[in-house]
Amino acid sequence: MTEATEAKLPPQVKNALIALVVGGIAAILDSTMVTLAIHTLVVKLHSTADTIQWVTTGFLLAMAVAIPVTGWAERRWGGKRVWMAALVLFVLASVLCAVAWNDASLIGFRVLQGLGAGLIFPLMQTLAVRAAGGHVSSRLMAAVSLPIALGPILGPVVGGVILNWLSWRWLFLINVPVIAAGLLLARRFLPADRPGSSAGRGRLDWIGLVLLAPALTGILLGLSQLSEDGGIGHAGVLVPLLAGVVLLAAFIAWASRPGEREPIVDVRLLRVRSLGSASAVLFTAGAAMYAGMFLLPLYYQQLRGDSVLDAGLLMIPQGVGALASRFVIGKLVDRFGARAVTIAGFLLAAVATVPFALAGPGTSLWWLGAVLLVRGLGIGAVLIPPMSIAYQDVQPAGIPHATMSTRIVQQVGASFGTAIVAVVLQSLLGHGATGAFRGAFWWAIGIAAAAVIPAIALPADKPTSHRPAAKPVHNDETASSRMAGAEKQPNGQWR
Structure with a gap:
């Protein structure tokens, strides 16, 4: 591919990227802003640091549970509809977080937020590649990864401004106008990709999910508590970490088995x-x-x-x-x-x-x-x-x-x-x-x-x-039908 070709993205791909970036930026910023508010939340909600820490830990663990479901949900209902549903879940959870009345309610609503974010993050990349017709370039990845890269950097700035002049509740309320704009842009610019009758809807790999979701949860929980007193030898670290590693090994063994059933995440x-x-x-x-x-x-x-x-x-x-x-x-x-x-x-x-x-x-x-x-x-x-x-x-x-x-x-x-x-x-x-x-x-x-x-x-x-350049997916040509056609090619490329 020439540099000139690489330098430009088709207008419909650019519009899809804008919709994805605007929709995803709130989830990415929110995941970093709340970390700054731990001390504020301890004071305002009359809680303890150990309890309030679950505001971030619960969010992280819920993300780990939701991420493996993304691929199946996209095949079942279509990426655009799952994306918009994830945004709705995230913004509803944000409003609930903003009206939380104690530490327990805030932690519960943050878990709901994490489930939405766990769908949003991987879908950003998947839908960007789909919109580009399977053609992946560094420019495309630069655009779709921009919120992921800037979130941890801009999050402390935005969070600091809010905590300095506004109530902590605005850490969540600020998501409402951003997600609203993201939903409008997604409705207009993301290509329609409802699964066709020939694409099949597939069954959820429940065994894989039961193995992988707690495996990731255990590993992340163990790592998040590694700095606590006792270190790696502490039961709060060692038990979930070892359990997570064992379950992950079991999932890899399950997902690597030959057969027609599609694993929830294809490690092969x-x-x-x-x-x-x-x-x-x-x-x-x-x-x-x-x-x-x-x-x-x-x-x-x-x-x-x-x-x-x-x-x-x-x-x-x-x-x-x-x-x-x-x-x-x-x-x-x-x-x-x-x-x-x-x-x-x-x-x-x-x-x-x-x-x-x-x-x-x-x-x-x-x-x-x-x-x-x-x-x-x-x-x-x-x-x-x-x-x-x-x-x-x-x-x-x-x-x-x-x-x-x-x-x-x-x-x-x-x-x-x-x-x-x-x-x-x-x-x-x-x-x-x-x-x-x-x-x-x-x-x-x-x-x-x-x-x-x-x-x-x-x-x-x-x-x-x-990979040769592929024609981007348009609204009148679904990603599912394009994918089905691509799979018929002997070299596995887009037609």
Whole structure:
């Protein structure tokens, strides 16, 4: 594919991307904003930190349960209808969160929010690829991954502004106008994709769901509590973590069995080099990205004494860097290949984190802002190339499974990276806050540097070099019928 072809997306694909980004941004921002409000919620709801922590933990675990259902739901009802239903569920849960009267009600409503978000996140990628007719480019992935990359960066800023001047309830009410706009755009611009009579509606793999959902829940729950007293040997960590690993192994064995029944997530696709290598990189990318995002606001607030609002504003340079990388990443991948760009992004992020490992309470904010800008460029560059590569050798029918796989590994990787640096920070705090943060940042640097290892396995060529450009899906031609036609081709490509 030429650079000129790569530089432009058809108007209908651009419109679909706008609808997806607007609809998904609320869920992504909300997942990061609420983390800042833990102390506020403890005070306002007369609760404890241990209890209120379930506002974020419950959201995370509900997401883990919902993600595996996405592919089946899309086949059963069509991606557009499931997308709009997920947005409705999310915004209704947001309103309920805003009127919560105590900690228990807020936690319950956040679980509902998490179920909606668990459908929204993987559907963003799946529907973007569907709208583009199965043609995956770095520009397409840059657009659809923009909220995912910027959410953890802009979330603290928006959350800080709300908590500084408004009630905590506006953390949830702000979702209402955004989701309303997303629903209107989705209704108008997302291509119709109701499953046809010949496509089949399939049965839900209940055994796979019963194995995978609690497996992910156990792993994420164990990792989220790893920084508690007792560490890895604590029953609250070890029991759910081991149970999750055992259930995950059982699910892999079940899903790998030959047969006609379609598993809820087809792990056999991970044998495809493009998806397998990209999934490994996305795991480490999630770990590297969220390890830093966990430490940076705490550094400003706890070590330097900045307010929540100031800490959020000080994170803006990283957001600017991540946004700027979106404008050049496509050309860089075209010129140097996905492998080289991904490795360079991880190394840049690691190097730009070193000043924080050497910083103290009095380090210049101008200097830290400059390195945050560079770190944003690196972090912004590590998601798009592997996401583009992931679909390279996957046939159209496997797109939802590929999307769920990449989303699951990102989620687990994010929890893993956060847990590691949280444990290090907690264990070193007894020796002084400055030394504790320095040690934790060195671990974050090590995670980013270690991420280079799986990146070496990425294909070196362009993400689009093996798949010819396909005609985008229009409203008068359903994705299901296009997919059915594509599966009849001997080479597995779109007609």
